[in-house]
Amino acid sequence: MQITPDQWILYEWRGLALNATVAFTWLVMAILTLGSWAITRRLSEGETVSRWQVALEVIVTMIRDQIDQVGAKDPHRYLPFIGTLFLFVATANLLMIIPGYSPPTGSLSTTAALALCVLVAVPFFAILQRGVGGYLKSYIQPNIIMLPFNIISELSRTLALAVRLYGNVMSGTIIAGILISVAPLFFPVLMQLLGLLTGMIQAYIFAILAMVYIAAATRAERQVSEPESQQQGE
Amino acid sequence: MQINWLTVAAQIVNFLVLVWFLQRFLYGPIIRAIKQRESRIEKRLADARAQRDDAEEEAERFKQKQADLDARVDEVIDNARREARDLRRDSKLKIEKEAEHRRAALRERIEAESEDALQDIRKRAAASTFNVIRDTLRDFAGGDLSEELADRFTRYLADLPKDDRDRLAKAALEAEKTAHVYCAPDLSSTTRAKLTRAIHQTIAKELEVTYASDPDLLLGLRLDIAGQTVDWSVKQHLDRLETEVREALTNAFPFRQQKDAA
Numbered sequence: 001m002q003i004t005p006d007q008w009i010l011y012e013w014r015g016l017a018l019n020a021t022v023a024f025t026w027l028v029m030a031i032l033t034l035g036s037w038a039i040t041r042r043l044s045e046g047e048t049v050s051r052w053q054v055a056l057e058v059i060v061t062m063i064r065d066q067i068d069q070v071g072a073k074d075p076h077r078y079l080p081f082i083g084t085l086f087l088f089v090a091t092a093n094l095l096m097i098i099p100g101y102s103p104p105t106g107s108l109s110t111t112a113a114l115a116l117c118v119l120v121a122v123p124f125f126a127i128l129q130r131g132v133g134g135y136l137k138s139y140i141q142p143n144i145i146m147l148p149f150n151i152i153s154e155l156s157r158t159l160a161l162a163v164r165l166y167g168n169v170m171s172g173t174i175i176a177g178i179l180i181s182v183a184p185l186f187f188p189v190l191m192q193l194l195g196l197l198t199g200m201i202q203a204y205i206f207a208i209l210a211m212v213y214i215a216a217a218t219r220a221e222r223q224v225s226e227p228e229s230q231q232q233g234e
Numbered sequence: 235m236q237i238n239w240l241t242v243a244a245q246i247v248n249f250l251v252l253v254w255f256l257q258r259f260l261y262g263p264i265i266r267a268i269k270q271r272e273s274r275i276e277k278r279l280a281d282a283r284a285q286r287d288d289a290e291e292e293a294e295r296f297k298q299k300q301a302d303l304d305a306r307v308d309e310v311i312d313n314a315r316r317e318a319r320d321l322r323r324d325s326k327l328k329i330e331k332e333a334e335h336r337r338a339a340l341r342e343r344i345e346a347e348s349e350d351a352l353q354d355i356r357k358r359a360a361a362s363t364f365n366v367i368r369d370t371l372r373d374f375a376g377g378d379l380s381e382e383l384a385d386r387f388t389r390y391l392a393d394l395p396k397d398d399r400d401r402l403a404k405a406a407l408e409a410e411k412t413a414h415v416y417c418a419p420d421l422s423s424t425t426r427a428k429l430t431r432a433i434h435q436t437i438a439k440e441l442e443v444t445y446a447s448d449p450d451l452l453l454g455l456r457l458d459i460a461g462q463t464v465d466w467s468v469k470q471h472l473d474r475l476e477t478e479v480r481e482a483l484t485n486a487f488p489f490r491q492q493k494d495a496a
Contacts, residue, residue: 006238006241016240019238019241021238021241021245022241022244022245022248025245025248026248029248029251029252029255032252032255032256032260033252033255033256033259036255036256036259036260037259040259040260040263040264040267043263043264043266043267044267053264053267056260056264057264057267057268060260060261060264060265060268061268076265079261079265080253080256080257080261081253083256083260083261084249084252084253084256084257087256088249088252104245107238107241108237109237109238109239109241109242109245110241110242110245112237112242113241113242113243113244113245113246113248113249114245114249116242116246117246117249117250
């Protein structure tokens with residue numbers, strides 16, 4: 001059996017292989033984009049709102065509220081990035097119940113790509129918020145000795161982000177595969193249900209952790225300066 | 235457990251494209267729709283607030299108007315009451331005045347009637363007194379009534395108090411030295427001579443005495459010397475009687491008494 005959908009080659013053209021990871025990613029992208037387009041094409045701004053629009057509004061406002069609760073100042077700035085992380089991972093995991101589908105999040109390449117995006121997004125938003133100098137200064141907090149440790153922590157948490165998602169999704173697929181061979185009739189259904197749950201949880205965890213990293217980077221200065229202002233206030 | 239870096243690159247691109255797609259088709263429109271709806275609701279709430287404020291203002295204005303109307307009604311009622319009171323007082327005064335007027339007219343008529351009655355009584359009394367006296371004197375004297383009158387007057391003059399006689403004499407000497415004697419009925423020449431003598435004796439010797447008949451005296455004599463008079467006649471008595479009768483009548487008619495008191 002295949003551990004990762006990367007090795008499942010669907011089409012090959014002059015050495016460029018279209019593997020299942022990319023293909024199913026395109027499927028997820030198509031579902032999300034077309035679904036959004038179909039619903040938001042006829043948006044209502046009045047009192048009567050279609051149930052699909054209500055569903056989308058609930059999802060979007062929920063994500064926005066989550067971002068807000070993490071403590072970011074302007075949720076709308078992070079909404080596209082964090083929201084897409086959550087929606088993509090969640091959709092990719094939920095489609096697991098379709099036979100023949102292999103979740104792209106079960107590929108380390110996908111999770112590494114998402115983690116790399118987060119790795120870049122953290123300094124991007126931090127610099128946007130505080131400037132280059134302000135962001136770089138956060139690496140030598142509380143003093144210069146911490147610089148290597150800060151860099152290591154930045155990289156290691158990105159690695160952890162990638163591996164956590166990959167491991168959880170892949171393990172679900174593998175466990176399901178093993179259980180099908182052991183107890184083919186009833187047990188895999190429960191495991192599938194469990195897989196849906198863990199898929200949603202992983203999507204939530206991934207998005208929230210990304211947001212936490214970004215929020216920590218954008219408000220590092222504030223955490224340092226707050227006690228000072230309090231002392232001045234006294 | 236390997237990472238296909240080409241796939242990683244493709245997935246990064248895929249992810250970024252998906253971010254752009256979703257921003258374009260999902261977050262943007264949805265957030266916009268929510269904001270517009272919220273602003274619309276906000277606007278409606280503001281409109282409702284404005285309308286409520288208007289309504290409250292209107293209600294306040296109506297309340298004010300009602301209060302004004304109430305005040306006006308009270309004022310009108312007060313005015314009407316005052317006018318009614320004035321009217322009542324005026325008409326009462328008018329009626330009282332009219333009643334007073336009528337009462338006065340009635341009183342005047344009664345007085346006039348009583349005056350007439352008095353006059354009548356006086357005439358009758360005078361006539362009957364005159365008759366009685368005349369009959370009595372005639373019966374009593376049996377002779378000439380005028381002679382008896384002259385005798386009586388002579389005695390009356392002699393009986394006059396000394397002061398009166400002196401005053402008469404003084405008036406006679408200072409004035410034209412003429413004494414007028416009015417009598418009723420007329421005196422005979424002998425009686426006149428006798429009376430002249432008596433006057434000369436009692437008052438003054440150089441007085442010239444003239445005689446004239448005066449039926450007004452009814453019966454009796456009046457001596458007039460320069461405005462000073464000695465009256466001894468039935469008229470004098472009748473006048474006194476008239477006064478008494480008038481007093482009696484006055485007491486009998488309260489209206490007249492009231493008027494006299496006023």
